[in-house]
Amino acid sequence: MTGKKTAGKKRKKTAPIEGKKTAGGKGKETAPIKGIIGYKLLDYKDIEPVLMKLRSYAKEYPGFVGAEILVSEEDHSVGVMISTWKTMESWKVWVGSKGTLALLQQARTAVMGTPRITAYKTMPAEE
DSSP states (O other), X not given: OOOOOOSSOOOOOOOXXXXXXXXXXXXXXXXXXXXXXXXXXXXXXXXXXXXXXXXXXXXXXXXXXXXXXXXXXXXXXXXXXXXXXXXXXXXHHHHTSHHHXXXXXXGGGGEEEEEEEEEEXXXXXXX
């Protein structure tokens, strides 16, 4: 078995930062993006299948990390899908895709108004 030995130094294992490096592979890595699609619901049971399809569809896209669907405990008519993406570009590609737009159109029968679609860059919470 061949391999390189380090000169008696132990490396501390750290979790990698999701995202990509800036141009040329140099510089600071970008923080993950949280994409949020919020609805004012008529009935959660009517929107649940559409939200599940949105999440399944997102899984097919590069840069998708995960998603969760939330309904407010204080106001059951408020629901959101929060998805995590490696980059803003990957979020934009997915949210602007024909499939996503078609699924958002399907949701119109179960919601009041149009969905609120926003994206946020995650910021370090450590001091």
